[in-house]
Amino acid sequence: MNEKLVSVVLITRHGARTPLHLVDGIFQIDFKSDLLDPFVDSDILVKSLDNQRDLSNVLSYKDQKYLNRKLKGGAHVGQLTCVGEEQMFNLGSRLKEKYIKEMNFFNEKYDPSEIYVRSTHLRRTINSAKSVLAGLYQKRPSLKLKTPFLINVNDLETDYLYPNLQECPLIQEKRELIKQSFDFYNENENNLNEYSNFVNNIKNKFxxxxxxxxxxxxxxxxxxxxxxxxxxxxxxxxxxxxxLDQANRFASIELGLEMMENLDLNCGKFINLLKLLFKEIVFKDKNNILDYYKLNFFSAHDNTLIALLIVLNQINEENYIHPPYGSDLVIELWKKFERKHYIYFVKLYFNGKGISVKDEWEFNKKNLCKINMNSRIKTTNDVQEEDTEFKMDFSNFIRILSKHSIDENFYKAMCLKSQKES
Known part of the structure; x- marks a missing residue:
């Protein structure tokens, strides 16, 4: 075959964590402090995006709040657990099997000039990234390398790997309008009553x-x-x-509608980053400028993956799967020599399984009540063998990303407009 892998982009949801939101009305159990004991022993170097600041020992404002809140049993809220680290280590091991052992694409020795890692400035995503890298490059979880893993972070206040309500209050305003309008139920009064009754039931019960x-x-x-x-x-x-079944369904409707309706503001800047990244890699490869990374790895959150899966037509009203802890989306950039020149295409995998991307996507709110969430928490150990590989022409892939990508100026204009009006 004359196909050649050019570069890989990996986007993950962090591994299993302690809860952020507690239900006061149910019997509280112990989240013991030993849940936070590390599964992986690795050194990391956390740097700012401009490479000017060492943030290895600097907490974001959110982590400062989380570490001031202890759960019953001693663990802090919102922290990656040893279970989560193991999930991410297993993911890294799966990637090692494919890209190092089978394809010989990545160097078997860690080389920061070959891979770029970016995380949100939160301990759970930083440690998830660390654990994936350990799975890729360490022989055992406890056998750390002499070289620390380099992880880049942006200031959380201005990051866009997740819906940033602090930087753009318009996101929260639109969320509230969506809930108030109940547009997604107006076609069927029974659905509206069903949701309202469920919320009232939970409110009174707990x-x-x-x-x-x-x-x-x-x-x-x-x-x-x-x-x-x-x-x-x-x-x-x-x-x-x-x-649980009802709760998973209605949670899916809430989050699915909010992400679909707010898609551009939620993750449009990140989608734009991916679009520009892929275009830059193709340009450099065509011109034999080989200083691009073989792997670009973004350690993020469930709503990051949901936004991308919506854009790629993997989530709709009748097919809604909430990305479990440790989920991953892999986008491979390939080239093939054809008729005296190279053509470029992508292959996509969600949790290790090949996915097919449709060129057109249209959200129909009338059928949103049909969506459901997969309530079983999967780990990367559950992943089956990869399905048949699917290919997508590079130009079509870029066109799909372009539909929901927004640049910095447009994003700021929208958010500032909201602040001025309020």
Whole structure:
């Protein structure tokens, strides 16, 4: 075959973590402090994007808040656990098997000039990135390298690997408008009543305040502790367990609608970054400028992956799978020699399985009530063998990204306009 792999982009959701949101009305269990014992022993060097600051020992404002909150049992909120580190190490091992052992694409020795790693400035995503790199390059989780893994971060206040409500309050404003309008239920009054009844049932059963229920992602956040318990094999009350199917469905509707309606503001800048990155790599490769990275790795969050999967037509009203802890999206850039020149194309994999991308995507809110969330928390150990490989012409891939990519100026103009009007 005359096909050649050019570069790989990896986007991940962090591994299993302790909860961010607790349900006060259910029996509290111990999230013991030893959950935070490391599974991986690795040194890391955390640098600012401009490479001017060493942030290895600097906490973001969110992590400062998280580390001031202890759960019953001693663990802090929102932290990657040993279970999460193991998930990400296993992901790295899977990537090693393919790209080092089978394809001989990456060097078997860690080389920061070959791979670029960027994370949000949060301990759970930074440590997830560390664990993936350990799976790629360490012989064992406990056998660290002499060289630290380099991880780049942006200031959390201005980052765009996730929906940044602090930098752009318009995102939150639009969330609230979406919830208030219930446009996605207007076609069927029974659906509206079903959702309202479920929210009221949870509110009364678990003693939520009225203001809590006004949260546009109320059911989604209600499930946060439940999913964390499930990931760590901790007990779930029976009165919660019987609500799981419904809760997963309505959480999917809340998050799915919000991400679809707010897609450009939520992740448009990151989509634009990916578009420009791929175009730059192709330009350099065509001109034999080989200083691009073989791997660009972004360690991010569930809503980052959801946005990309929506753009790639993998999430719609009838096919909604919430990315479990440790999920990954791989985009491979390939070239093939044909008729005296190279043509470029991409192959895509979600959690190790090949996915086919349709050229056109149209969101139909009338059918949104049909979507459902896969409530089982998967790990990378659950991944089956890769499906048939799917190819997509590079120009079509860029065209799809362009539909939802926004540049810095447009993003700032939208967010500033909202602040001025308020």
């Amino acid at each position: 003693n939520f305040r009225v203001n809590d229920c006004l949260n546009p992602l109320f059911v989604y956040e209600f499930l946060d502790e439940i999913h964390s318990r499930m990931a760590h094999n901790l007990s779930i009350p029976k009165d919660v367990e019987i609500l």
